[in-house]
Amino acid sequence: MTRYLIRRVLQMVPTFLGITLLTFAISHLTPGDPLQLDPESASAAAAAANDRFRQQHGLDLPIHVQYLRWLQKIVRFDFGESIPHHRPVSELIAEALPNTLLLAGCALLLAYLLAIPIGVHAAARPGSVPQRALSLTLYLLYAMPTFWVSVMLLLVLGDVFPFQGLASPNAETLTLGARIADTAWHLVLPVFCLAYPTVAVVSRQVRAAMEEALASEYVRAARARGIPARKVIFRHALRNSLLPVITLLGMSLPALLGGSVIVESVFGIRGIGMLAFESIERRDYPMVMGICTLSATVTMLAVLIADVLYGVADPRIRAAEARTTT
Amino acid sequence: MSRALVTAAALLFAACSCKQTPGPADAAPGPAAVPVPTAGWLKGELPFDVTDAGTPVRGGTFTLRVATEPLGLNRLHDQQVEGMMARYTVGPVYETLAEVDRDTHPDYRLKPLLAESWSESPDHLVLTVKLRKGVKFHNGDKLTSKDLKATFDAILNPDNLTNSVRSAFGDLASVATPDEHTVVLTMKKAHFNHVRNVLLFVPVFPASGLKGDWNTLPLNRAPIGTGPFKFGGWESGKQLTLVRNDDYWGPKALLDKVVVRFVKDETVATQLWERGEFDLMTRIQPTVWRSIEAPIAANAWAITGYHRVNFVENYYQWIGWNEERPFFADVRVRRALAMLYPADKVEKNIDLGLELPTTCMFYRPSASCDSAVKPIAYDPKAAVALLKEAGWEDHNGDGVLDKDNVPFRFTFLSNPHSVKLGKLVPLLQEELKKAGIEMDVEKVDSAQYVGRLRKHDFDAASLGWANNDVATDQYQVYHSTQKTGGSNFVSYASPRADALMEQIRQTFDEAERAALERKLHATLYEEQPYLFLSNRPQLDAVKTHVRGIRPSLAWYDLKKIWLAP
Numbered sequence: 001m002t003r004y005l006i007r008r009v010l011q012m013v014p015t016f017l018g019i020t021l022l023t024f025a026i027s028h029l030t031p032g033d034p035l036q037l038d039p040e041s042a043s044a045a046a047a048a049a050n051d052r053f054r055q056q057h058g059l060d061l062p063i064h065v066q067y068l069r070w071l072q073k074i075v076r077f078d079f080g081e082s083i084p085h086h087r088p089v090s091e092l093i094a095e096a097l098p099n100t101l102l103l104a105g106c107a108l109l110l111a112y113l114l115a116i117p118i119g120v121h122a123a124a125r126p127g128s129v130p131q132r133a134l135s136l137t138l139y140l141l142y143a144m145p146t147f148w149v150s151v152m153l154l155l156v157l158g159d160v161f162p163f164q165g166l167a168s169p170n171a172e173t174l175t176l177g178a179r180i181a182d183t184a185w186h187l188v189l190p191v192f193c194l195a196y197p198t199v200a201v202v203s204r205q206v207r208a209a210m211e212e213a214l215a216s217e218y219v220r221a222a223r224a225r226g227i228p229a230r231k232v233i234f235r236h237a238l239r240n241s242l243l244p245v246i247t248l249l250g251m252s253l254p255a256l257l258g259g260s261v262i263v264e265s266v267f268g269i270r271g272i273g274m275l276a277f278e279s280i281e282r283r284d285y286p287m288v289m290g291i292c293t294l295s296a297t298v299t300m301l302a303v304l305i306a307d308v309l310y311g312v313a314d315p316r317i318r319a320a321e322a323r324t325t326t
Numbered sequence: 327m328s329r330a331l332v333t334a335a336a337l338l339f340a341a342c343s344c345k346q347t348p349g350p351a352d353a354a355p356g357p358a359a360v361p362v363p364t365a366g367w368l369k370g371e372l373p374f375d376v377t378d379a380g381t382p383v384r385g386g387t388f389t390l391r392v393a394t395e396p397l398g399l400n401r402l403h404d405q406q407v408e409g410m411m412a413r414y415t416v417g418p419v420y421e422t423l424a425e426v427d428r429d430t431h432p433d434y435r436l437k438p439l440l441a442e443s444w445s446e447s448p449d450h451l452v453l454t455v456k457l458r459k460g461v462k463f464h465n466g467d468k469l470t471s472k473d474l475k476a477t478f479d480a481i482l483n484p485d486n487l488t489n490s491v492r493s494a495f496g497d498l499a500s501v502a503t504p505d506e507h508t509v510v511l512t513m514k515k516a517h518f519n520h521v522r523n524v525l526l527f528v529p530v531f532p533a534s535g536l537k538g539d540w541n542t543l544p545l546n547r548a549p550i551g552t553g554p555f556k557f558g559g560w561e562s563g564k565q566l567t568l569v570r571n572d573d574y575w576g577p578k579a580l581l582d583k584v585v586v587r588f589v590k591d592e593t594v595a596t597q598l599w600e601r602g603e604f605d606l607m608t609r610i611q612p613t614v615w616r617s618i619e620a621p622i623a624a625n626a627w628a629i630t631g632y633h634r635v636n637f638v639e640n641y642y643q644w645i646g647w648n649e650e651r652p653f654f655a656d657v658r659v660r661r662a663l664a665m666l667y668p669a670d671k672v673e674k675n676i677d678l679g680l681e682l683p684t685t686c687m688f689y690r691p692s693a694s695c696d697s698a699v700k701p702i703a704y705d706p707k708a709a710v711a712l713l714k715e716a717g718w719e720d721h722n723g724d725g726v727l728d729k730d731n732v733p734f735r736f737t738f739l740s741n742p743h744s745v746k747l748g749k750l751v752p753l754l755q756e757e758l759k760k761a762g763i764e765m766d767v768e769k770v771d772s773a774q775y776v777g778r779l780r781k782h783d784f785d786a787a788s789l790g791w792a793n794n795d796v797a798t799d800q801y802q803v804y805h806s807t808q809k810t811g812g813s814n815f816v817s818y819a820s821p822r823a824d825a826l827m828e829q830i831r832q833t834f835d836e837a838e839r840a841a842l843e844r845k846l847h848a849t850l851y852e853e854q855p856y857l858f859l860s861n862r863p864q865l866d867a868v869k870t871h872v873r874g875i876r877p878s879l880a881w882y883d884l885k886k887i888w889l890a891p
Contacts, residue, residue, distance in 0.1 A: 032773030035404075035487075049489055084397050084405045086541035095562060151593050158597050164589070165564055265591050270563030283773045 008307070012300045020074075023292040024067045027285055034059075034083045034283040057083065059285075070289060079293070080286035082279075089290035092275060099166060100257060100264075100271035106187055107194035108252055115199045116245070119206025123214060124233055142200035150193045150266040162186050164268040190267040194260060202248055209241030216240075243314060250306025254299040361629040362621045370636025372868065377876040386889035387583040388872070390414075390606035391595055395563065395588035398546040401529055402480065404487040406546065409792070410608070413881040414586055418568055418579075419464075420529030420551035423455055423474075426795070428878040432691035434796045436522070440469065440530055440552065450516035450834060453524060457507040461575045463532040464556045471503035476533035478511075486540040493802075494523045517831050518839060522797050554579040554885040564588065568884075580874070580888040600627055605872050605889075606882070607632070610865040612678045632867040637877040638682060639864055640689040641792040643746075644856035646816040651785050652732055654816075658716040660854035664702040665709035666757045667857055676749045681860035685851045687803075689796045689879070690861050694843035699851050710761055720762055727762040735764040736785035739778060742769045747788055779815040787815070790862065796879060801827045804850060818855035 035050040054060045058069060073080055079089035118134065125131050141149075154163050162168065166186045171179055213219060214237050222232045261273040272291060279287035366373060392414070398406035401416050416422065423441035426434040444455045461469040478501045481488045497517060502510040513520055530552065535545040549557050554574045558567035566586040570579045587604070589595040592611050599607040618628040628634075647654035647663065654660060669683055685701050688694035713719075718727040718734055727734040738754075740747050755765045765786070770778060778784050791803065802812045805827050806819035826846045833839040851858065868875055874886045 031777070032771065033777050034773070049484055049487060049492075052485060053487060086398075086405075086546075154594065154597055158601070164594070164598065266594055268563070268589065268591075268594065274563075281771065281773065 005304075005308075008304055012304075015300060016296060019296040020071070020289065020293060021067065023296075024070065024285075024289060025063065027280070027283070027288045028063050028066070030283070032283045034285070070286075074289075074293060079290040082287045083284045084282050085284075085287075089286050092287065093272070093290055093294065096270055096272050096275045097257070099269050100273065102166070102183075103187065103190055103263070103269065103271065104194060104257070104260075106191045108198070108249075110191060111195040111198035111202060112245075112249070114195075115202035116206055118199070118203040120210055120233065120238060122203065122207040123210030123237075124229075126211070138200040138203060141196050146193055146197065146260070147262045147266070149196070150189070150263055153189050153193065154266065157189060161188050163189055163266075166269055190263050190269060193263050193266075198252065202245065205244050205248055206241060209244050210237055213237035213241045243310060246306050246309045250302045250309075253302035253305075254295050257295050257298050360621055360623060361626045363619060363629045367629065367634055368619060370634040370863075370865065372633050372635060372876065376633055376868070376870075376873055378874075380873050380890065382580050382874060382886075382888045383891055384580050384888070385582050387585055388581045388605045388884070388887060388889065389585040389587060389603065391587050391589050391599065391604045391608055393588075393590055393592075393595070393609055395590075399549045399557075399560070399566075400543065400546045402477075402486075402488050402491050402531075403540070403546065404489050407490055412794070414566075414568070414584070414884070415549055415551075416529045417553065417880070418555040418584065418884045419549050419553045419557060420531070421553045422526055422529055423457075424525035426526065426878070426880045428876065428880060428883060431878060432689060432796065434879055436525060441525065444521070444525065446521060450520070451513050453511045453513070453521060455509045455511070455524075457509065458575065459507060461552050462573060463535075463552050464550045464571060465532060465534070467532045467534055469530065469532075469552055470506045471509045472506075473530055473533045474509050474528075475501050475503050476536050477528060477531045480531070480536050480540065481528070483540070488540075491527060494527060516834075517799075518834055519797050519799050522795060526795060555584060558583065577885070579885040581884070584884055599867070602627070602631065602869070605869045606875075607867040608864070610867060612680045612865070615680065615865050616678050628867070630870070632869055635864070635866040635868060635877050636680070637864050637866075638690055638861050639792065640794070640796065640798065640879060641790055642684050642687060642861050643788065643790040643859040645786060645788045645859065646856050647854075648782060648785055648787075648815075649817045649819070649855070650782055651736065652729075653718075653734055653736060654785075656716045657853050658712050659718065660857075661702060662709040662712040662716070662761075663758075664854055664857050665705045665712070666754075666761055666763075667704065668753060668757050669701070669704055671753060672750060673860075676746060676753075677860065680865065681862055683860045685858055686847050687791070687800060687850060687858070688798055688843055688847060689793075692796055693837075693840040694798075694847065696844035696847045699848050702854075706757070706761055713761070718762075725762060726764050733764070734762065735766070737766045737768050739775070739784040739787040740767050740769045741775055741788075742771060744788075782809075782815060782817060784815075788859075794879065799827075799831065800846060800850075801831060804855060816855050818853075820849070820853055820855075823849050823853065 035053060051060070058066060061069070070080065077090075079093070081087065082089055082092055085092060118138070122131055122135065162185060166183050167179070168174075168182050168186075171182055174182060210233075214233075219232060219237055222236050223229075227236075257272055258276075260271075261277045263269070264271040264274045272294075275287070276291045278284075279291065392410045394408055394410060396406055396408045396411040399411065399415055399419075400406045401412045401420065417425065421440050423439060423444070424436045425439045427437040428434075438458075440458055440461060442456045442458045444453060446453050455474075457469060457471060457474070463469060463473075467473070478495075478498075480486055481491050481495065482498070497513045497515045497520070499512045499514045502512070504510060511524060531545065532550050535543065535550050538544075547560060552575070554571055554576070555568035556571045558569040560566045565588060568584040568586070570582055572578065587598075589598060592614075595607070596611075596614055598604065615634075618625045621629070647660055649655050673679060673681065673683060682690065683701065684690065685699045686695035713727060713734075717729040719729070720727050722728060724733075738751055740751055742748070751767055755767070758765050775787075779787055779789070802808050803814060804818055804820075804823055805812065805814065806824050808814035809817045809819070823846060826842055826849060830839055830842045830846065833842060864877070866877070871890045872887060873890050874888050875882050
């Protein structure tokens with residue numbers, strides 16, 4: 001297992017280089033200029049000052065030299081400085097990251113807590129009326145775009161729930177308990193908006209996997225042995241249906257850090273999604289690269305963790321790995 | 327020169343905020359059921375008791391909504407300057423040598439602020455400014471001529487990104503400080519607008535705060551000025567707080583606090599506004615402005631809870647024709663295009679009757695616009711005839727006009743962020759097609775748009791020009807020498823207009839200059855370097871308990887605002 005892990009981690013190096021090189025190239029080759037966002041900067045005097053700025057920041061160097069310079073810094077965990085903000089990229093990310101993590105973490109947790117029982121129930125009681133109604137609802141939810149749902153929620157429930165930021169203006173004066181409650185109250189609408197599409201997708205996956213498992217021979221055998229239906233479903237079938245769910249979870253993890261531009265912008269939350277979006281608009285290359293590096297790393301780690309979890313969930317994979325790696 | 331104040335917001339057809347004009351409106355919360363808006367409310371005029379009457383009361387927090395959170399609060403920094411930020415920092419926090427007298431709309435005469443007085447040499451080359459004594463910065467520093475000198479040094483330092491202000495001081499030869507309270511500015515050339523540029527557009531920074539790297543100065547995030555409000559705090563993504571400066575040298579502000587809330591999304595902003603969270607709602611969307619007019623109970627919050635403000639700024643939108651292209655070099659073609667522009671349809675369906683179609687590049691209510699200039703009317707038949715006269719005819723029968731085997735086919739460079747362009751472009755496309763002109767559309771984002779204009783790499787494009795002051799020097803935009811390095815993106819070159827603009831720069835008598843400017847207005851409209859579209863008004867709303875507030879070209883005067891108990 002250890003050797004397997006080492007090999008996997010080593011494989012991540014070329015992948016990381018590939019991803020960052022590609023992002024670097026795409027962001028720098030996109031037409032546009034971080035210093036030319038308004039008509040004022042179009043004058044001759046401005047051009048001279050802007051050229052000086054470019055020199056100082058190495059923006060006039062050939063693109064491969066710029067990439068190597070960036071790489072040199074990144075191995076020392078130096079993300080560089082944002083062009084329009086003139087602040088370290090790491091500092092700006094650190095400001096936005098907690099909000100995104102909180103939001104996406106809650107959304108992911110909620111989504112899986114709902115999706116797994118829904119999926120299991122759907123597979124166990126196929127065709128029942130409440131089951132069909134639930135399926136239809138999930139389909140409808142899945143079909144509704146987040147930007148529309150979030151605005152609708154705000155219009156309909158804006159009087160019930162707060163919808164700007166993650167804390168009330170007077171939050172500092174509250175006790176710890178009250179502050180947690182306050183933030184939880186603020187999280188209701190944005191977390192719902194982030195969670196509902198995941199619920200729809202994951203519950204369908206769980207259901208499909210469960211249906212397959214329930215139709216398999218070992219389940220029939222278990223039933224034939226007189227094991228209670230509950231136990232068959234949860235102990236035997238569910239465990240075997242979790243593999244695709246783990247894959248999905250692995251793929252959702254990067255979203256934890258990616259943030260959501262729409263939800264963050266509607267609910268006025270300063271997160272990674274907005275930061276990334278604005279950086280792309282402003283051609284803030286160091287910032288774009290910083291966020292890309294972060295999400296590439298997390299994605300690779302997530303895939304690795306999912307693979308390891310496969311082994312935990314399925315002894316056959318564990319055995320096969322042991323054979324190939326030793 | 328004063329074009330330095332032309333802002334980028336223009337690019338998105340989304341400027342900032344301002345208004346004016348008093349009138350009657352129903353301030354008292356009416357009988358709940360069906361509120362009826364008054365004429366003044368519909369027009370967006372503030373009633374007299376809001377603008378002028380009453381005995382001011384101290385205290386309270388004034389919350390206003392702005393759409394854009396700036397990257398920093400240094401108005402002189404190119405990457406940080408943003409239309410609204412300049413307004414809530416310069417005046418309230420930073421002060422300039424003079425301010426415009428808001429009571430003298432639409433002339434906007436100068437009124438001393440940090441300067442006690444100033445005088446110009448007869449040749450208009452030397453400006454001597456006497457600074458007010460006893461003024462202190464928020465950090466306790468005394469205001470002296472050294473601070474003004476340091477501010478100018480920062481502006482003129484070629485290593486600093488200060489282009490938007492520096493371009494107004496290209497002719498500045500030296501800044502001397504003979505004593506603590508005297509500053510002498512010497513120019514290389516005389517120019518009618520030097521005085522206003524120096525007095526109105528240079529917020530005075532403390533010399534001690536300007537030491538260090540321009541991009542990372544502490545005052546970029548925590549400004550230190552001399553104004554009636556001090557910086558209170560800035561929560562990223564949320565709000566900026568200003569608090570009253572109780573050591574202010576002049577009449578103190580009345581409000582305890584001003585909170586600037588950053589709410590980008592228009593739906594969210596409208597929702598918060600409806601919940602009464604803003605004392606001043608800025609940049610109301612035209613559709614929302616119209617939707618709250620119906621006298622129904624659902625609109626009661628707006629009709630009885632707010633006064634509306636509709637104020638015309640010194641801002642006009644245009645479509646520019648690149649004269650380096652074979653089609654647009656001929657003035658007859660440009661005039662024909664104006665005849666094909668469906669002004670009525672645009673006004674009714676896109677602008678919802680809220681924008682004012684214009685022919686003038688100067689401030690609309692000023693004496694610089696010639697009221698005798700008649701707009702070119704929508705007339706497709708006359709347009710076709712004029713195009714024919716210019717040689718554009720469908721010779722080969724393919725449905726598209728051509729001349730010397732060149733088909734009349736061009737690309738409109740559009741900005742996907744502009745709501746108005748999104749609606750206007752298809753309409754224009756349709757009209758042109760009927761006349762045998764094919765217009766394609768290319769959408770590019772802001773980071774590319776200006777670069778393309780500067781390189782003259784476009785056929786047709788659209789922008790707006792804005793100026794926070796009445797005095798506007800058109801040289802940078804329309805003079806033939808400004809094709810390279812200036813803002814003459816369309817490569818317009820007219821000896822007639824060039825001569826007028828040169829003459830205007832040297833004319834110091836206001837009436838005489840206004841007469842020349844009217845001539846320039848007529849000339850430019852006749853030659854149509856742009857298809858002049860409209861003046862965009864600022865649409866705001868003010869809560870009914872707010873007093874002492876009045877729109878002006880220099881925005882609201884925050885130090886005079888108070889809240890009725």
